Amino acid sequence: MNLILKALLGALVVVLIGLLSKTRNYYLAGLLPLFPTFALIAHYIVGNARGIDALRSTIIFGIWATIPYLVYLISLYFLVGSMRLSYALLCATLFWSAAAWLLVIFWRIGYGLN
Structure with a gap:
């Protein structure tokens, strides 16, 4: 049941993004x-x-995880002016992937994980 609820929640977000992209305030889709x-x-x-300590670690990692998204947005901003959207x-997704990979590597080194 939890899996169905999660899937429905994700689908709702996708539908809302689609609806917002067609409005006068299309930028809210971002x-x-x-x-x-x-x-x-x-x-x-x-x-x-896992408990509160693991949750706090997850929250800190989530804060750092905004960096790959920022890399994605900045690269996409510059790339859309010089190549087809697709x-x-x-390319922006590949930049995000590289930044996310580096984040995971540095996180694992910092916490001594293998």
Whole structure:
């Protein structure tokens, strides 16, 4: 049941993004993905399954995880002016992937994880 609820919540966010993108305030479609839908789910699960210390660690990692998203946005901003949208999105996603990979590597080194 929890899995169905999570899927429905994710689908609702996608529908709302689609609806917002067609309105006069289309830019709000860029704010909606930042609503902590999945963070709420993740924090609830980690908090219940692993405790407050693990939840706090997850929260700190989430703060650092905004860096790959920032890399994505900045790269996309510059790439859309020089290439087709589909290629710009692909490249920005690759930049996000590289930044996320580096974040995980540095996080694991900092916490002595293997």
